[in-house]
Amino acid sequence: MAYRDLREFVRKLEKEGELTRVRTEVDPILEITEVTQRVTRANGPALLFERPRGSRVPLLVNAFGSVRRMCLAFEVGALEEVAGRIRGFLDMQSPAGLLDKIKMLPKLAELGSFFPKTVKTGDCKETRRHGDDVNLFDFPILKCWPQDGGRFITFPLVFTRNPETGKRNVGMYRMQVYDERTTGMHWQTQKHGAEHFRRARAANPDGRIPVAVAIGADPATALAGMLPIPPDLDEMMFAGFLRRDAVEMVSCETNDLEVPANAEIVLEGYVNLNEMRTEGPFGDHTGFYSLEGEFPVFHVECVTHKKEPIYLTTVVGPPPQEDFYMGYAVERVFLPVMKMQYPEIVDVAMPAEGIFHNLMIVAIRKSYPGHARKIMNAIWSLGQAMFTKVIVVVDHDVDIHNFSELVWKTLCALDPERDVQFVFGPMDSLDHAARMQDYGSKMGVDATRKWASEGFTRPWPDEIRMDELTKAKIDAIWKTLAL
Ligand SMILES: Cc1cc2nc3c(=O)[nH]c(=O)nc-3n(C[C@H](O)[C@H](O)[C@H](O)COP(=O)(O)O)c2cc1C
Ligand SMILES: [Mn+2]
Numbered sequence: 001m002a003y004r005d006l007r008e009f010v011r012k013l014e015k016e017g018e019l020t021r022v023r024t025e026v027d028p029i030l031e032i033t034e035v036t037q038r039v040t041r042a043n044g045p046a047l048l049f050e051r052p053r054g055s056r057v058p059l060l061v062n063a064f065g066s067v068r069r070m071c072l073a074f075e076v077g078a079l080e081e082v083a084g085r086i087r088g089f090l091d092m093q094s095p096a097g098l099l100d101k102i103k104m105l106p107k108l109a110e111l112g113s114f115f116p117k118t119v120k121t122g123d124c125k126e127t128r129r130h131g132d133d134v135n136l137f138d139f140p141i142l143k144c145w146p147q148d149g150g151r152f153i154t155f156p157l158v159f160t161r162n163p164e165t166g167k168r169n170v171g172m173y174r175m176q177v178y179d180e181r182t183t184g185m186h187w188q189t190q191k192h193g194a195e196h197f198r199r200a201r202a203a204n205p206d207g208r209i210p211v212a213v214a215i216g217a218d219p220a221t222a223l224a225g226m227l228p229i230p231p232d233l234d235e236m237m238f239a240g241f242l243r244r245d246a247v248e249m250v251s252c253e254t255n256d257l258e259v260p261a262n263a264e265i266v267l268e269g270y271v272n273l274n275e276m277r278t279e280g281p282f283g284d285h286t287g288f289y290s291l292e293g294e295f296p297v298f299h300v301e302c303v304t305h306k307k308e309p310i311y312l313t314t315v316v317g318p319p320p321q322e323d324f325y326m327g328y329a330v331e332r333v334f335l336p337v338m339k340m341q342y343p344e345i346v347d348v349a350m351p352a353e354g355i356f357h358n359l360m361i362v363a364i365r366k367s368y369p370g371h372a373r374k375i376m377n378a379i380w381s382l383g384q385a386m387f388t389k390v391i392v393v394v395d396h397d398v399d400i401h402n403f404s405e406l407v408w409k410t411l412c413a414l415d416p417e418r419d420v421q422f423v424f425g426p427m428d429s430l431d432h433a434a435r436m437q438d439y440g441s442k443m444g445v446d447a448t449r450k451w452a453s454e455g456f457t458r459p460w461p462d463e464i465r466m467d468e469l470t471k472a473k474i475d476a477i478w479k480t481l482a483l
Pocket of ligand 1: 154169170171172173174175186187188189190191192193225226227228229314316323326384
C-alpha cells in the first residue's frame with residue numbers, strides 16, 4: 001500500500017528505528033544544519049525537529065539519507081527491485097496471438113493505474129491564506145551555511161506548464177526567501193522550468209507564468225522533482241509508477257495548475273517574465289558555495305497547508321550528503337533504461353566525490369573499434385548526463401564499485417595522449433571551474449583494453465591469477481601449514 005502522505009512515512013521511519021525526534025529548541029539559522037551534519041557524518045537517522053526556533057511547524061530532514069531509507073521510501077527490499085519493475089515494462093513484447101494479448105492486459109491495466117488522478121479536494125487545503133496573510137516566515141526555512149545569501153526552501157516541487165504544449169513539469173529547484181511573499185526561482189539554464197520560462201517570455205516578454213510549489217508529500221511524490229526524465233514526460237506519472245498508485249492532484253486556488261492533494265504545504269503564485277533578481281550565494285552540494293547569479297522571482301499569492309504541516313527540507317554541502325542517496329537511487333533505478341538504449345553498458349557508477357556531474361564510470365562489453373568513445377558521446381547526449389565532466393570507460397570485467405580496483409586498472413590501461421579526449425558542451429550551472437557559466441570542456445578517458453583494430457599492435461598482457469589446480473592443492477594442505 002502506497003504511503004498516504006509524508007507523516008505516514010515519518011511513522012514508518014520511526015517504527016523502523018530510522019527517525020529521531022529532537023525536542024529541544026534549535027534555530028533553523030545554521031544550528032539545524034550543524035546538528036544534521038553531525039548526525040549524517042555518523043550515518044545517523046532522519047531527524048524531526050519538533051521545535052525549530054521561531055516557528056510552530058516541525059521540520060523533517062535527512063529523511064532519505066541512506067540506502068535503507070530510500071528503499072523504505074519506495075517500499076522495496078533493494079533498489080534493484082524498482083529497476084526490475086522498469087525492465088519488466090521495457091521488455092514488453094508486442095503480442096503475437098490472442099493469448100499473448102490477454103496475458104498482457106493486467107500489465108497494461110497496471111500501467112493505466114499510474115496516471116495522476118484529479119480529485120476535488122485534499123488535506124493540503126485544510127488551511128488557506130491569501131495576499132497579505134501570506135507569510136513564508138511561518139515556516140522554519142533554513143539558512144544552511146554561514147555565507148548563504150539568506151534562507152532557502154531546499155526541497156520544493158516546482159510545478160509549471162509548458163506554454164506551448166500545456167504539459168506539466170515538476171522540478172526540484174531551491175528557492176531563496178527574499179521576504180514574506182517573495183522568493184528566488186533557481187531553475188538552472190538547461191532545466192525544464194527554465195525552458196518553460198523562456199518559451200513564455202518569447203511569446204509575451206512582459207507577461208507572467210503561473211507557478212505552484214508543493215513542499216512535502218508521500219516519499220515517491222516528494223522525490224519526483226529530482227528525476228532526470230525527458231521534457232513533457234509527467235513526473236507525477238512517474239511518481240505514480242514508483243508508489244504503485246496514482247498520485248491524487250487538486251486544483252490550485254488561484255491558477256489552473258494542479259498540486260498533489262496530500263502535500264504538506266502549497267505555495268501558489270507567479271513568475272514575472274521580465275523580472276530577475278540576484279540569487280545566492282548558497283552552500284551547495286559541490287561542497288563549495290554557488291556564487292550569486294541572476295534568476296527569476298516567485299511571487300506568492302496564496303498558501304494552503306495541512307492543519308499541522310510538517311516542513312520537509314534537506315541540507316546540501318560537502319559530499320556525501322542526503323542528496324547522494326537520492327542520486328544513487330536514481331542511478332540504480334534508471335540503469336535499465338540506459339541499458340535498453342545502450343545494451344553494451346554493463347554497469348555505471350557515480351562516486352559521491354564526483355557529485356553526480358563530475359564523474360561517471362561506465363563498464364562496457366566492448367565489441368568494435370572506438371566503442372568506448374561511442375559510449376562517451378552517447379552519455380554526453382543523454383538528458384542530464386550531458387553535464388558529466390569526466391567519463392571513464394572500462395571493460396566489463398572491472399568491478400567499478402570497487403574504487404581501488406577501478407583506479408588500478410584504469411591507470412594501467414592508459415596511454416594518456418592516445419586515450420584521453422576533450423569535447424566542449426553544456427556544463428552544470430554549479431561548475432565553478434568552467435571557463436564560462438554553463439559552458440566548458442569535458443574529458444573522456446578510454447580505459448578499455450586496446451585492440452589491433454584500434455591501431456594497438458603490441459600484445460596486451462593477461463591479468464595475474466593463480467590457476468585452480470594449484471589453489472586446490474594448497475587448500476588441501478592449508479591447515480597443516482598452520483599459517
Ligand atoms: C536537494 C536538491 C536540490 C536541487 N536544487 C536545484 C536547483 O536549485 N536548481 C536546479 O536547476 N536543479 C536543482 N536540483 C536538480 C534538479 O532537481 C534535477 O536536475 C531535476 O531533474 C530537474 O527537473 P527538470 O528536469 O524537470 O527540470 C536539485 C536536486 C536536489 C536533489
Ligand atoms: Mn522535467
